[in-house]
Each structure stands twice: as structure tokens, then as C-alpha cells.
Amino acid sequence: MSEFICVIITTSSQEEAAQIGRTLVEEGLAACVNILPAVRSIFRWEGKIQDEEESLLFAKSQRNLLGRIIFRVRELHSYTVPEVIALPILGGSEDYLRWVRESTEGSN
Numbered sequence: 001m002s003e004f005i006c007v008i009i010t011t012s013s014q015e016e017a018a019q020i021g022r023t024l025v026e027e028g029l030a031a032c033v034n035i036l037p038a039v040r041s042i043f044r045w046e047g048k049i050q051d052e053e054e055s056l057l058f059a060k061s062q063r064n065l066l067g068r069i070i071f072r073v074r075e076l077h078s079y080t081v082p083e084v085i086a087l088p089i090l091g092g093s094e095d096y097l098r099w100v101r102e103s104t105e106g107s108n
Helices: 014-026 063-076 094-107
Strands: 004-011 032-045 048-062 084-088
Touching: 004 014, 004 063, 004 094, 014 032, 014 048, 014 063, 048 063, 048 094, 063 084
Parallel strands: none
Antiparallel strands: 004 048, 004 084, 032 048
């Protein structure tokens, strides 16, 4: 299993995305968070189809920090059931992945 992950998080606004992203980086839970300010999300919620504009975060981190990331996002997020899913990073630049590890080591 990959040591590194990309965590995908959606938020209701750019401001919420920035707050969550900054917190994850400041606390060493993510090395970097990219924010796409506007994505259109179509989903089922409470039996109805929703069509909403959201912001999308991509947080690069280590797999062993995922539980803490989920906990922290749930504390900060406005949604009852926030999307927080992790995908394995199967490979990449060795220098970049070393930087991800070094940037999050203090949180292990």
C-alpha cells in the first residue's frame, strides 16, 4: 500500500476551503493543499437530487495521517457529512514525495 495519499474534500465555499486547507498545512497534516474554487456537484442528499457549486481541495499527505485529517476536517466543516476520501499516490517525483514526508513528519 502506498505511503502517500491525496485526500479529496469538498466544501460549500472558497472561504471554508481556504480555512480547512490552511489548518491542515499549519498543523502538519498535509504538505500542500490545492483548491479548485468552483466545481459543480450533483448528488443525492436526503432523498433529493442536489445541484450545487462547491470548492474542491486536494491535500497531499501520508496515509498514516488520514484518521487525524478526517477528524480535523469534521471539526472545521459546515456539512453534516463532509466528503473526505483518500486516493493512494502510486508514484511521483522522488524529490516531491520526500518533501511531502518531511513536511508532515512532525505530525506522525
